Amino acid sequence: MANAATLCMHHAALPAAALPNCSERSAASFQSVEPAAVMLDAHIDIDEEFFNLTYLHRSPDVILVDQFLSRQECESIVSRARNKGLSLSPVAYAGWTQDAQELLKLAAGGPAVWLALARVWMVNGDVGGLSRTEMIVQAGSTWALAMAAIGGMVALYTQQRIKQLQSMRTSTSTTLDGTGLGDAALVRRAMQLLKSDWRTFEAPTVIHYDPGQKLAPHFDANRAATVEDATRGGQTLCTLLVYCNDVQESDGGATVFNRLGFSVRPKQGQALLFFPATKEGAFDERVEHEGAPAKTEKWVARIWRHQDRVTPPYGLPDHYNFE
Numbered sequence: 277m278a279n280a281a282t283l284c285m286h287h288a289a290l291p292a293a294a295l296p297n298c299s300e301r302s303a304a305s306f307q308s309v310e311p312a313a314v315m316l317d318a319h320i321d322i323d324e325e326f327f328n329l330t331y332l333h334r335s336p337d338v339i340l341v342d343q344f345l346s347r348q349e350c351e352s353i354v355s356r357a358r359n360k361g362l363s364l365s366p367v368a369y370a371g372w373t374q375d376a377q378e379l380l381k382l383a384a385g386g387p388a389v390w391l392a393l394a395r396v397w398m399v400n401g402d403v404g405g406l407s408r409t410e411m412i413v414q415a416g417s418t419w420a421l422a423m424a425a426i427g428g429m430v431a432l433y434t435q436q437r438i439k440q441l442q443s444m445r446t447s448t449s450t451t452l453d454g455t456g457l458g459d460a461a462l463v464r465r466a467m468q469l470l471k472s473d474w475r476t477f478e479a480p481t482v483i484h485y486d487p488g489q490k491l492a493p494h495f496d497a498n499r500a501a502t503v504e505d506a507t508r509g510g511q512t513l514c515t516l517l518v519y520c521n522d523v524q525e526s527d528g529g530a531t532v533f534n535r536l537g538f539s540v541r542p543k544q545g546q547a548l549l550f551f552p553a554t555k556e557g558a559f560d561e562r563v564e565h566e567g568a569p570a571k572t573e574k575w576v577a578r579i580w581r582h583q584d585r586v587t588p589p590y591g592l593p594d595h596y597n598f599e
């Protein structure tokens with residue numbers, strides 16, 4: 277089965293880790309320089325009374341739920357994933373449609389027009405006295421040829437970009453069907469905490485990092501979600517990660533929020549919840565994050581809550597029964 281959970285990465289993610297003093301930027305100072313913060317804070321409604329829920333950060337809201345899953349549930353998730361087998365985590369080039377459109381628009385008004393005019397000028401110089409219709413035909417066909425060639429170059433660039441992004445995620449992963457002891461508990465509790473129907477969830481994804489593996493800074497939402505995520509339920513509104521094993525402080529492997537200046541160390545059974553987009557689907561770049569390389573292995577289970585029904589193979593099947 278196609279692995280449902282591709283990771284959305286965009287070139288905008290690249291310089292983020294290198295933002296000057298980004299780790300020292302406090303929430304308060306961020307709010308004062310970001311007037312749109314209040315609008316961006318309007319994430320989906322959650323169950324604030326959920327057992328063990330604490331706020332790690334406000335605006336943007338980042339939440340921890342201790343003992344979200346039990347040790348047995350975590351172990352069950354890991355062993356089901358191992359039995360199924362994991363493969364290199366897929367990465368999506370989020371925003372490629374926008375980038376390609378922009379490049380083509382630039383070319384259509386610039387280089388393609390210059391080439392068309394140059395061709396008319398040359399042909400006119402060679403044969404002389406081109407009629408107006410002949411000039412239009414010459415210019416039009418040259419413009420179309422130039423656009424086709426530029427389209428090919430944009431496609432090549434997009435392929436290169438996907439390869440480059442893939443090298444930034446070296447973990448392996450797989451999806452579970454939500455019927456094992458641990459993954460069923462994950463879906464059930466996610467439904468309560470997020471006050472959401474399982475139909476808006478991607479199938480639970482299990483991510484495994486071997487020592488040294490990592491996930492570079494990225495956003496889970498996609499600025500071009502309406503086009504690129506149309507077949508997987510639209511925008512990612514919420515990310516729920518559950519750490520399935522402990523990683524000691526000195527061993528790295530934290531989930532790092534560079535722009536917010538803090539990180540979360542993996543603790544078995546603990547859930548980390550944040551909102552890559554508002555309930556309306558507006559992209560929130562403040563919650564850019566990364567999975568830092570660990571010296572030991574690290575296991576994470578993840579549910580992405582989308583805007584609409586996530587149909588199979590990305591989501592759970594119609595006959596899924598969470599009871």
Ligand SMILES: O=C(O)CCC(=O)C(=O)O
Nearest residue numbers: 496530531566567576578
């Ligand atoms: O492994 C982590 O700490 C982060 C994982 C993550 O961000 C993702 O899977 O989208």
Ligand SMILES: [Fe+2]
Nearest residue numbers: 494495496565
């Ligand atoms: Fe992520």
